[in-house]
Amino acid sequence: MSDDLVHLVTNKLLLTQVCLLGHSLGGITALTTALRQPRLAQCVVSVDISLMSKLSSQPRDYIDKMLSIRWDPTWNLAAVRKLVDSALSETIDSPSIRQWLLMNLVKDERGSVRWRLDLHSLKNNLERFKTRTDDNLIYSGPTLYVAGGASDYISPVDHDEIRKQFPNSRFECIPEAGHLVHMEKPQEFLDIVTKFLNGLA
Numbered sequence: 001m002s003d004d005l006v007h008l009v010t011n012k013l014l015l016t017q018v019c020l021l022g023h024s025l026g027g028i029t030a031l032t033t034a035l036r037q038p039r040l041a042q043c044v045v046s047v048d049i050s051l052m053s054k055l056s057s058q059p060r061d062y063i064d065k066m067l068s069i070r071w072d073p074t075w076n077l078a079a080v081r082k083l084v085d086s087a088l089s090e091t092i093d094s095p096s097i098r099q100w101l102l103m104n105l106v107k108d109e110r111g112s113v114r115w116r117l118d119l120h121s122l123k124n125n126l127e128r129f130k131t132r133t134d135d136n137l138i139y140s141g142p143t144l145y146v147a148g149g150a151s152d153y154i155s156p157v158d159h160d161e162i163r164k165q166f167p168n169s170r171f172e173c174i175p176e177a178g179h180l181v182h183m184e185k186p187q188e189f190l191d192i193v194t195k196f197l198n199g200l201a
Contacts, residue, residue, distance in 0.1 A: 001029045006037055016040070019197065023047035023182060024153075025059070025122075035137040035165065043142040043200055044166075045193055048151050048181050051134075051165070052158040062101060063123045065091055066115065073112040080113040081105055096183050135165070143169045144196045146189060148177035170196070 009015050019042050022030035027049035034041035069087045071080050081102050088098045104116045143166040147154040154171070163169050172192045177185040 001025075002033045002036060005029055005033050006040065009040060017042045019043045019045065019200075021045040021047070021193070022049075024049050024179065028053075031139075031143075031166070032134060034139040034141065034143070035134045038139050038141065041139065041141055043144070043197070044139070045144045045146065045196065047146050047189075048148050048153045048179050050145060050154050050158060050162050052155075052161055053153045060123065060126055061091065063119050063126075066101065067119050067123070071113065075113060077105065077107055077113050096180050100180055100183060137165065139166055140168055142196070142200060144193070145169060145171045146181055146192055147171065147173045148179055148181040148184070149173050149175040150177060151179045151181070153179060 005020075009018055017040060020030035020033060021044075022028070024047070027046035028051065030041075030044050031046055031049075031051055034044045065088060066084075069084050071083055075083075084105065085098055085102060088101060092098050092101075105113055106116045108114050145154055145162070156171075159169075159171055174181055174185045174188050174192070177188070182189045
C-alpha cells in the first residue's frame with residue numbers, strides 16, 4: 001500500500017512533497033511511506049494507530065462480513081446501503097463503525113453498486129501489516145499522533161519507543177473518543193490537526 005501511495009502522489013498527482021494523514025491501516029501506510037520516502041513526506045498525521053500498535057482481529061472480521069453480503073446489481077445505492085447496514089448490524093453494534101464501512105459502497109461506471117475497496121487483497125495481506133520490516137529507518141519530520149481516549153491502539157508507554165523512529169513526534173489524545181476519532185469527535189480532531197499543520201508554516 002505504501003508503494004501504491006507513492007505512485008499516486010508522484011506519478012498521478014505529480015507532487016514532490018505532501019503531508020500524509022491516515023487512520024488505522026491508512027495511518028500505518030502513511031508512517032511506512034514516511035520512513036521509506038522521507039523526502040516525499042513534509043509531515044505525517046497518524047490517527048489512532050502507530051507501528052507499535054497490536055492489530056486486533058476486527059479488520060478481518062469486518063472484511064469477512066462485508067464479503068459475505070450479496071445484493072441485486074440493479075439496486076440503487078440507498079437500497080444497497082440499507083441492506084448492508086442491516087446485515088452488518090448482526091455482528092457490529094456500533095452505528096458509527098457501520099457508517100464508516102458503508103462509506104466504501106460506490107457506483108461503478110456501469111451503475112452497479114460495489115465495494116470501493118479491494119476486500120480480497122486486504123484480507124490476503126492483513127498479516128503483512130503486523131510484520132515490521134523498517135525498524136532500522138528513521139523519519140525526522142514533524143509527526144502527529146492523534147489518539148482516542150477510549151481506544152488502546154496508542155499507549156503512552158510506547159511513546160519513547162515510537163520516538164526512536166519518529167523523533168519529532170507529538171501526541172494528542174481526545175477524551176471519550178474511540179478508534180474512529182475523526183468521526184466521533186470531528187471538531188476536536190479538526191482543531192488539533194489544523195493547529196499542527198498551521199505550525200508548519
